[in-house]
Amino acid sequence: MSGNREGFFIRVYEIVGRIPEGKVASYGGIARMLGCPGGARTVGWAMRSAPEDMKLPCHRVVKATGELSPSHVFGDPEIQRSMLEAEGITFRADGTIDMERHLWQG
DNA sequence: CAGCTGACAATAA
């Protein structure tokens, strides 16, 4: 918390790593916790640069609209949805997440 | 040194 300038991603890793199961956080939401309400893209960029060595539940990070992140990120569009579904996340008829139920608030 | 890109978000037409 004080002067953690190791990198903007580190800050994102902390937040994403604190997302409980059955909950999801939006890019803009995480950015807001960091103090950057307009850094939604920066959060996504951090995830992209995030090594899997951290085991970040990036599948729990979705868009503010409830849409899942671009499928090409995980390699297949079923991956993220299956993981979230296994976590206990409920999907709407549109295939979007019920943010009102699973939107995690720091 | 300057400009570009990118796993988004919000607003306008």
Next chain:
DNA sequence: GTTATTGCCAGCT
């Protein structure tokens, strides 16, 4: 209600 555009932050070329 849907589609298009602009703005945002930080790292890269």
